Amino acid sequence: MPSDGRNRILSTMAADHREALVPALERVELPNWTTLVEPDVDTRYVHFLDDGLASVVASSSSGEQQIEVGHIGFEGITGFHVVLGMARTPTHTFMQVAGSGWRLSTEDLYRAMSANEGLRLHLLRYVQTYQIQLSYSALANGRYTIPQRLARWLLMAHDRLGTDAMPLTHEFLALMLGVRRSGVTNELHVLEGEHIIRASRGRIEIRDRARLERLAGETYGVPEAAYEAVFGRIRPLSARAGAKLRDMRIFLVEDDFHLATQMQRYLASQGAVVVGPAPSVQSALRTLIATPQLDAAIVDVNLRGEMSFPLAEALRKRGVPFIFVSGYQKDLIPAHFADVSFHDKPIEPSELAAALLAVA
Structure with a gap:
């Protein structure tokens, strides 16, 4: 089911909007170089990626000059010009890093948007966030140096791929930045010498994300x-230099008022x-x-006499x-939850923080 996948556009839809799409969604594997949007050809499908990385590339009329203008991962939808009512676009979208996702025909998308204004607005909100990224x-590209631009693109790829070791080639980075391959190689050597990456x-392996963010400025x-x-977190919760609880959205499920208040305040x-606290299984499921x-x-095992295992x-x-x-x-x-970290109450603040950071 798509609700079990990683794609953020699908997972943040209202349940009835998503269920309306389910019968028409098709699970697909997407190898490297798979074309998702053919330039200047009517787009037949949009794709909701669960993993992998798609590149959106603009080309000169002769095809001699190319540059990547954006990339899309689990946070987005490809072919979003269709959401704007356009059948085709001059840009080319293809899989730069292999992945998988859900395919939906443009006809089915048009029907769903026509029948559901809330769905259409949900997709338009993503288009707006993508336009900000393009800006x-x-x-x-116009005002910053190649090292800063390289740092930015590496951070964006890191956000979408969710791994420190990213399968990115020098050729791809040159396309992203619109520079010669040799120029990219030189800049990567500088970052490697500073122990920010390993190439x-x-x-490309990210070794010090905090310093990469400082370089990108x-x-x-x-x-x-x-x-x-609009859609929730895309950036990692922390740089590898030191994890923090700051900005984490933590669901607190606890029926003891005083303990819940203490944990919430900390x-x-x-x-x-802090989302909650929720004092019962049913209220927690609704939340x-x-x-x-x-x-x-954070889940209390016994909530007002009811075990929290359904939650x-x-x-x-x-x-x-x-x-x-x-x-x-x-x-x-139960045995199938044996891998879940268990802590006695009352839990010390330092133990709580360490436990949350270990699983998040």
Whole structure:
């Protein structure tokens, strides 16, 4: 089911909007170089990626000059000109890093948008965030140095691929930046000498994201914040230099008022956004359904005499990492939750922070 996947556009849709699309969605594997949008040809499908990375490339009329103008991963939808009522576009979109996702015909998309204004507005909000990203690409290309632009593009790829070791070639980076391959190689050597990255054949590994962000400066951050305000987090919770609770969206499920208040105050003091507290299984399930983006959850095992395992199942299905806290013995936990971190109540603030950062 698409709701189990990573694609942020699908997962943040209202449930009835998403269910209306499900019968028409087709699961697809997308190898490297798969064309998703053919330039100047009517687009037959849009794609909601779960993983991988698609490049959007603009070319001169002769085809001699090319530059990547954007890329799309789990956070977006390809072929979004269709959302704007346009059948074709001069840009070419293809898979730069292999992945998978969900394919939807443009006819089915048009029908769904015509029948559901809320769905259309949801997709248009993504188009707006993408336009902001394009604007900052133009700013970076026109006003910033190649090292700053390279840092920005590496950060954007890192956000979408979700791994420090990224399968990116020097040729691809040259296309992204619109410079010669030799120029990219020289800049990568500089970053490698500073221990910010490690470069090898067909692979770039991020070693110090915090320093990469400092190098990118004001070229990076504004479009990401605009996206996150609508669809939830895309950037990693922390640079590898030191994880923080700040800005994490933490779901607190606890029926003891005093313990819940203590944990809520501590998490808020660390800059976290606390969702809840929810004191019962049913209230927690309702909150989970109504909250599209959660980074981690704290789950009391016994909620007003009812075991919280149905909630734990729902969290696992959503892909939300969680920890158990309880005043009861750990042997109450079912075997299929044996891998979940268990902590006795009351839990010390330092232990709580470490447990959340370990799973998020």
